[in-house]
Amino acid sequence: MTSPIRTERHDNVLVVISDNPPVNALGQAVRAGLKDAIGEALADDSVEAVVIRCDGQTFFAGADITEFGKPPVGPNLPETLDAMEASDKPVVAAIHGTALGGGCEVALACHYRVAVPSAKLGLPEVKLGLIPGAAGTQRLPRLVGAESALPLVVGGNPIPAKKAEKIGLLDVLVGEDSLEADAIAFAKTKIGQPVPRSSEGKENEDGVRDPDLFDRFRASQARRIRGFDAPNAAIEAVKAAGELSYADGVAKERELFMKLMGGTQSAAMRHYFFAERAANKIDDVPKDTQLIPIKKVGVIGAGTMGGGIAMNFLSAGIPVTILEMAQDALDRGTGVIRKNYENTAKKGRMSAEQVDQAMGLLTPTLSYDDLADCDLVIEAVYESMEVKKEVFGKLDEVVKQGAILASNTSYLDVDEIATATKRPGYVLGMHFFSPANVMKLLEVVRGKETRHDVLATVMKLSKKIGKVAAVSGVCPGFIGNRMLSKRQEQANELLMEGANYWEVDEVLLDFGFPMGPFQMGDLAGIDIGWHRDPSKVTTIREALCAVGRFGQKAGKGFYDYDEARNRTPSDEVKQIIADFAAKEGKPQREISKDEIRERLLYPMVNEGALILEEGMAQRASDIDVVWINGYGWPLYTGGPMFWAQTVGLDKVVTGLERYGLPVSNYLRTKAENGGKFD
Numbered sequence: 001m002t003s004p005i006r007t008e009r010h011d012n013v014l015v016v017i018s019d020n021p022p023v024n025a026l027g028q029a030v031r032a033g034l035k036d037a038i039g040e041a042l043a044d045d046s047v048e049a050v051v052i053r054c055d056g057q058t059f060f061a062g063a064d065i066t067e068f069g070k071p072p073v074g075p076n077l078p079e080t081l082d083a084m085e086a087s088d089k090p091v092v093a094a095i096h097g098t099a100l101g102g103g104c105e106v107a108l109a110c111h112y113r114v115a116v117p118s119a120k121l122g123l124p125e126v127k128l129g130l131i132p133g134a135a136g137t138q139r140l141p142r143l144v145g146a147e148s149a150l151p152l153v154v155g156g157n158p159i160p161a162k163k164a165e166k167i168g169l170l171d172v173l174v175g176e177d178s179l180e181a182d183a184i185a186f187a188k189t190k191i192g193q194p195v196p197r198s199s200e201g202k203e204n205e206d207g208v209r210d211p212d213l214f215d216r217f218r219a220s221q222a223r224r225i226r227g228f229d230a231p232n233a234a235i236e237a238v239k240a241a242g243e244l245s246y247a248d249g250v251a252k253e254r255e256l257f258m259k260l261m262g263g264t265q266s267a268a269m270r271h272y273f274f275a276e277r278a279a280n281k282i283d284d285v286p287k288d289t290q291l292i293p294i295k296k297v298g299v300i301g302a303g304t305m306g307g308g309i310a311m312n313f314l315s316a317g318i319p320v321t322i323l324e325m326a327q328d329a330l331d332r333g334t335g336v337i338r339k340n341y342e343n344t345a346k347k348g349r350m351s352a353e354q355v356d357q358a359m360g361l362l363t364p365t366l367s368y369d370d371l372a373d374c375d376l377v378i379e380a381v382y383e384s385m386e387v388k389k390e391v392f393g394k395l396d397e398v399v400k401q402g403a404i405l406a407s408n409t410s411y412l413d414v415d416e417i418a419t420a421t422k423r424p425g426y427v428l429g430m431h432f433f434s435p436a437n438v439m440k441l442l443e444v445v446r447g448k449e450t451r452h453d454v455l456a457t458v459m460k461l462s463k464k465i466g467k468v469a470a471v472s473g474v475c476p477g478f479i480g481n482r483m484l485s486k487r488q489e490q491a492n493e494l495l496m497e498g499a500n501y502w503e504v505d506e507v508l509l510d511f512g513f514p515m516g517p518f519q520m521g522d523l524a525g526i527d528i529g530w531h532r533d534p535s536k537v538t539t540i541r542e543a544l545c546a547v548g549r550f551g552q553k554a555g556k557g558f559y560d561y562d563e564a565r566n567r568t569p570s571d572e573v574k575q576i577i578a579d580f581a582a583k584e585g586k587p588q589r590e591i592s593k594d595e596i597r598e599r600l601l602y603p604m605v606n607e608g609a610l611i612l613e614e615g616m617a618q619r620a621s622d623i624d625v626v627w628i629n630g631y632g633w634p635l636y637t638g639g640p641m642f643w644a645q646t647v648g649l650d651k652v653v654t655g656l657e658r659y660g661l662p663v664s665n666y667l668r669t670k671a672e673n674g675g676k677f678d
C-alpha cells in the first residue's frame with residue numbers, strides 16, 4: 001500500500017505532504033509516514049528545515065475517528081508529535097482549510113505555524129465528548145496563555161486564521177495562493193536559529209498569576225456545558241498546564257482523555273458525529289444525481305416562521321422573494337427580519353454591511369406572479385389542508401416548470417398537498433423548527449412521488465444554509481412531532497394520576513432537556529388552539545385557559561411568573577388538576593421520578609421503533625439527529641434510539657410492559673436479537 005505521506009526537496013528544505021482524502025485525518029498510515037519523514041529529515045545533513053503541508057481541501061482535520069474504540073496501532077500521535085518537536089531543524093506547519101483536533105496539535109508541535117487567511121484552527125474534541133489527547137491542552141496554553149486557550153479547548157469552536165495570529169497561535173499569514181512557496185521561504189529564514197518549542201513556552205503562567213480565571217470561565221459557560229463531562233475535564237487540563245511540569249501535565253491530559261474515551265458520553269457523541277453525516281445521505285438516491293440549481297427562493301408567509309425561513313437563505317447569499325396577502329403584514333414581516341439582523345450585528349456577529357447585503361437580497365411582494373422564476377418556493381401559511389391545497393394549486397399555475405414546491409407543514413399529509421399540483425414529483429415537505437433562523441433541524445418530508453433530484457437538491461441545500469437535515473416519510477407528525485405526541489400523552493396522563501407537573505418538568509431537565517413539557521406549554525402559550533369558551537372544559541389546558549392562565553405572556557400558566565420570568569409552581573393549578581382528576585374519577589398516587597422518566601421516554605423509543613418498522617425513517621440514527629437538533633434531546637446521550645440501546649432495549653420493553661404501555665413487535669424483536677436498532 002502506498003503511503004499517504006510523500007516528501008519533496010526544495011533546495012535545503014524537505015516538504016512533507018499528506019494526501020489522505022477527504023480530510024487528511026491522522027490515521028495510522030499518516031502517523032507512520034509523518035514519523036518516517038521526520039526521521040528522514042533528521043538523518044539527512046543536507047536538509048536544514050522541514051515544511052509540513054496537506055493536499056486536498058484541508059490541513060489535518062484531526063485524529064481518524066473511525067479508529068477510536070479499536071485496538072491502537074502505532075505509532076501513536078503523541079510520540080509522532082514529540083519526534084517532530086524534538087528536531088533541532090526548524091519544522092513549519094503550512095496550514096490551509098481547517099487544522100482541527102489532532103491536526104491543530106500537529107501544528108502546535110511544529111516550531112512555527114504559517115497559514116493562509118481563509119484557514120481555521122481549533123480543538124473540537126469536546127464535541128466528541130473528549131479533550132485533546134496529543135498534548136494540545138499542554139502545548140496550547142504554554143504558547144498562547146491559559147486565557148486564550150480556554151475558549152478553544154473548552155468551547156471547541158475553530159477560530160479564523162487572523163484571530164489565531166492575534167493570540168499567537170500562528171506566526172504569520174501567507175498568500176492564499178502561495179502557501180507552499182511562502183512557507184518554504186519562511187522556513188529558510190529560520191535555519192540555524194534555536195527552535196522555539198511550544199512545550200517549553202511560558203505563557204501558561206497567566207493562569208498561575210490569576211488562578212480565579214478558571215472558576216470565572218467555568219461560571220461564564222455554566223449554561224452551555226451543563227451535563228457535559230468533557231468541558232470540565234478540558235478546564236482541568238488547561239489548569240494543569242499552569243500548575244504542573246510539562247511531562248506531568250501531559251500525563252494528566254492522558255488520564256482525563258482515556259477516562260472520557262471509555263465513557264458513555266463520548267461514545268454517544270461520536271455516534272452523533274457519524275449520525276449527522278449519515279442523515280444527509282438517502283440510501284436509494286444515487287450520489288451522482290444531477291442537482292437542480294437553486295438561485296432564487298420564494299417564501300409564502302412573512303410571519304414568524306416564513307420570516308425565519310427566509311433569513312436562512314438570505315444569510316447564505318441566496319435571493320428571496322417573500323409573499324404576503326396584505327401590505328401591513330408584509331411590512332411587519334420584513335421589519336422583523338431587519339430587526340433580527342440588526343440585533344445580530346449589535347452582538348458583533350455581523351457587520352452593518354452584511355446586514356445591508358442580506359436585506360438587499362430580499363424582495364417583498366403581494367403578487368404570486370413575482371414567484372414565477374423561483375427555483376424553490378416554500379409555503380409557510382396556516383396549518384389547514386384546505387388553505388395549503390389552494391396555495392399549491394396557485395403555485396403550480398404560476399411558478400416555472402422544474403421548480404421545487406415545498407411545504408413547511410409540521411404534520412399534514414404532503415402527498416395530499418401534492419395532489420393540488422400537476423407536478424407531485426417536485427413537491428416535498430421542508431419542516432423548519434421555530435425560530436427557523438436559529439434551530440438546526442430540517443425535517444425533509446419525502447412524498448411518495450418526490451423525485452430523486454428534488455430530494456438530493458434539498459439535502460445539499462440544507463447544508464448550505466447551515467441546517468442538519470433528516471428525511472422522514474409521510475406520516476402524521478413525521479418523525480419528531482409523532483414521537484413528541486407520545487411523550488405529551490404520558491405527561492398529561494401522569495398529572496391525572498397524581499404526579500406534580502413541576503416534577504415532570506424537573507425529570508426532563510435533570511435528564512438534560514433545556515425545558516420540560518409544561519414549561520414549554522407556558523412559553524408557547526397554553527391558549528394555542530383554545531376554543532375560547534370557558535364553560536367547556538375537557539382537558540387540563542382548557543381548565544387553565546378558563547381561569548386566564550394562558551402561559552408566560554399572561555404572567556401565569558402552569559407556573560406563576562415574576563417580572564424576571566422566574567417560575568414557581570402554583571397552588572391554584574395543583575388544585576385545578578386535582579379537581580379535574582377527581583371529576584374524571586382518576587385516583588391520585590405518589591409517582592416516583594424513575595417512573596416519570598421511564599413513562600415519558602420509553603414510549604418515544606417504542607414510537608421510534610414503529611417509525612423504523614414502517615420505513616418512515618431510513619435509520620435509527622436519523623431519529624437521533626431529529627431529536628437532538630429539533631427538540632433539545634441531550635447530545636451526550638446520543639439521541640433517543642442510541643440512549644435506549646445504552647439503557648438496554650430489553651429493559652425498555654420490560655418497562656413499557658410494567659406500565660401497561662404498548663410494545664411494538666419491531667422493538668421486541670430488536671431487544672431479543674442483539675439489542676441494537678441498526
Ligand code: 3HC
Nearest residue numbers: 023025061062063064065066100101102124132133134277
Ligand atoms: N476522522 C474520520 N473521518 C472524518 C473525520 C475524522 N476526524 N473528519 C471528517 N471525517 C469524514 C466524515 O465522516 C465524512 O465522511 P463521509 O463522506 O463518509 O460521510 C467526510 O470525512 C467528510 O466530512 P464532512 O462531511 O464533515 O465534510 P465537511 O467538508 O463538511 O467538513 C470538517 C470538514 C470541518 C473537517 C469536518 O469533517 C469536521 O469537523 N471533522 C471533524 C474534526 C474533528 O472533530 N477533529 C477532532 C478529532 S478527535 C482528535 O483529533 C483527538 C486528538 O486530540 C488525539
